[in-house]
Amino acid sequence: MPPIPNKPVDAPHQIVAVAVALPVHETFSYSIPGHLSAQARPGMRVLVPFGRRTVTGYLIGPADAPLAQEIKHILDVLDDTPLFPEALIPFFEWVAGYYMHPLGQVISTALPAGLTLTDIAVLTVTAAGRQKLTSPSLSPLAKSILLILANGPAPLKHVQKEVGQPVSWALIHQMRRQQWIQVDRRIKGGKVRPKTIRVATLKGVADSDARLSRQRRAIRDILTAEGDLSVSELKKRIPTAPALIRAMRKAGQVVLFEKRISRDPFGEPIDPDTPPRLTDEQCNVVRTLTPLLGRGFESILLAGVTGSGKTEVYLRLARATLEKGLRVLVLVPEIALISQTERRFRARFGDIVAVLHSGLTGGERYDQGGASPTGKRPSPSAPDPASSPRSRI
Secondary structure: OOOOOOOOOOOOOOEEEEEEOOOOOOOEEEEOOHHHOOOOOOOOEEEEEEOOEEEEEEEEEEOOOOOOOOOOEOOEEOOOOOOOOHHHHHHHHHHHHHOOOOHHHHHHHHOOOOOOOEEEEEEEEOHHHHHHOOOOOOOHHHHHHHHHHOOOOEEHHHHHHHHOOOOOHHHHHHHHHOOOEEEEEEEEOOOOOOEEEEEEEEOOOOOOHHHOOHHHHHHHHHHHHHOOEEHHHHHHHOOOHHHHHHHHHHOOOEEEEEEEEOOOOOOOOOOOOOOOOOOHHHHHHHHHHHHHOOOOOOOOOOOOOOOOOHHHHHHHHHHHHHHOOOOOEOOOOOHHHHHHHHHHHHHHHHHHEEOOOOOOOHHHHHHHHHHOOOOOOOOOOOOOOOOOOOEEO
């Protein structure tokens, strides 16, 4: 696979290379419509037409105009900011070439699961199809399909499940040519989406006690004392809170809004620790290794028996790395060891720590990958997440 120029999309040069998340090895050229040119950047997901389908692709960078006279347009840009830095594109290309695997699928595998959008075939019966139901010449399979669609439009997979056997595209195309059915393509969203909760907040000046029931006064007093709270948290204190909140919203007493949160795989919050005084051996190791940070790859073996203080050395070096504006990747050999390692690092660095392993749900992996703002409570000892890169365990 020839390398693609790794530079920003130039406004006058609106032809770009896109790697689609399908088992095809080539990248494909698309043009960027004028209304999308300002926001399209390498590393973003784009929605593109591909044959008769609409699929997710990853914008790689500028491309030369193809020899063909016609070129398809990008339909939409799906992200506000790139999902991966432009500097990773040569690495993805190397992985695709080395393992002889499609570039789009390499990128899709590297990203949190559930982000890919695609389209599905939805079948709808026409007036001619309903009339054909009474015809004795209609095949049993075609009749079963029309009877299912008589209850409303349905995806092809649903139709196949209902009839209990595969339905060939040849039959679907034949029924469409006979104008018995209509076939539409509809976008199917990714499986993983940001998680939100409903939050209640007081609206304007609080009503007088005379205008509120006892339970509504209780909700008002809680929101006044503690500020905005989720409906689920209010329900823990007042079981009928959801119904009361809906009534209070209609009365203009509260406002409900959706707040985006992270699915937290960590469990209970961990109190910050106090760094211990280093031994002479630990000081020597930290003093020796700190100048090497950020100077390129180098392997260092730290030998010591269990309980000799190696983890504290890792913590000190991680702190020094973050202070240099760099990122830290901590590899743990077994998932079973993650819990104790994660607790040590969270106690020291707070909620800038992210954990990635095969035991996470799709939603937790999506959030830990940095795709959504953290909803956790920061530790007093943690650096400011806005100024510190998120570390990974």
